Amino acid sequence: MLPAMSIRPPLRQRKRQRARDQIVAAAFELFAERGFAEVTVADIAERAEVGRTTFFRYFGDKQEVVFSEEQTLMDDWVARHRALPPAETLDDALAQTREFTVALVREMTADAEHFLQHERLLAANPELNDRAMRKYQRLVEAMSDNLRAKGTPEPAATLVPQLALACYRTARHVAGPDPAALPAALEDAFEQLIGLSRR
């Protein structure tokens, strides 16, 4: 009857979303104040005003909360990648992957503040870096699956996304944590890659 009813984000789900948001917000606040290692799950739960148990219902472990935002972005990008047209040649596949990766990185670095805080956390906590690598690998594998499904033969289907990751890692290393410099450095790495074995 009421407009709110017909628009329907079914209350239960809204509560759920709110709890999740509170947890993420509390976590990032505390991480910024004290650093990842010095914050306990109990601390986060307390500030988010939920039970410790509830934290683990929303996030599999303490590390996951750090990647909560990235995770949903990734899912988006995997879907977008799946929608890409098939690549005719291997050069084509590489060019397409390059374009895709650059666009992805541009979005990742769009919120410079958030990106920087994220990078600072990773730099200070090796376990978080490890976890980030796992995320990257998952994305790379999803891209490989998509390429394979669209006819790119092995080993190129696996190799090309791995090369994109190599370029990203390179750019990240050369450019430092500055989000503004990253896209250009990434283009540069791809240029280098393409130029490498061309004579």
Next chain:
Amino acid sequence: MLPAMSIRPPLRQRKRQRARDQIVAAAFELFAERGFAEVTVADIAERAEVGRTTFFRYFGDKQEVVFSEEQTLMDDWVARHRALPPAETLDDALAQTREFTVALVREMTADAEHFLQHERLLAANPELNDRAMRKYQRLVEAMSDNLRAKGTPEPAATLVPQLALACYRTARHVAGPDPAALPAALEDAFEQLIGLSRR
């Protein structure tokens, strides 16, 4: 006086090595029997006949013991890489890196049984895979440092070793865990890489 005294691996150090070996042996036995997650550090310490505390004196955490052997190998290979002659061109650097990586992988897979057990552990335990990736990255960074020190400019100094890792990951994925198939698959990936942008 006694010959043993003059050959001198100073008893204390021998004991230390023996304790370490016992821990590694006990750990791998137990992992093979029950799997990584189902073995506690206390279990390992007990079978190795040392105190739980002692385990952590030799290994920073439970995961480290899995990579104990690899770690010493890595140190070796980093030194060997440092001793390589400087690469004149970028093509040269890539070719050299390729040769080096293939040789490294051949040694890694030489003990097929050990390699397989290791891979099985990684496959069954994501955290171990994460840690392995960290090790790979450390090696890659060491290689980059060496290239840079010998005059290879950025971003190639960073990129080339990252590309080698990309090839390895690709080979590992395409070939499966079979150590015998790995070197050939690796060569294949490098061929693909070199061929990719050559027209």
Next chain:
DNA sequence: GTCCTAAGTGGTACTGAGTACCATAACGGA
């Protein structure tokens, strides 16, 4: 509204990793 079921919550209690500390043992040199 009333009732019912399923979903969500938070508390308690447990295991196990990792750390700090300490008292003791034993190597190795004088």
Next chain:
DNA sequence: TCCGTTATGGTACTCAGTACCACTTAGGAC
């Protein structure tokens, strides 16, 4: 033989992560 350094193993602690349980509440049927 004595002494300082090094290594050991025990105790006790914090905290992540899991299992379980009793309690609440959304939301549908009537």
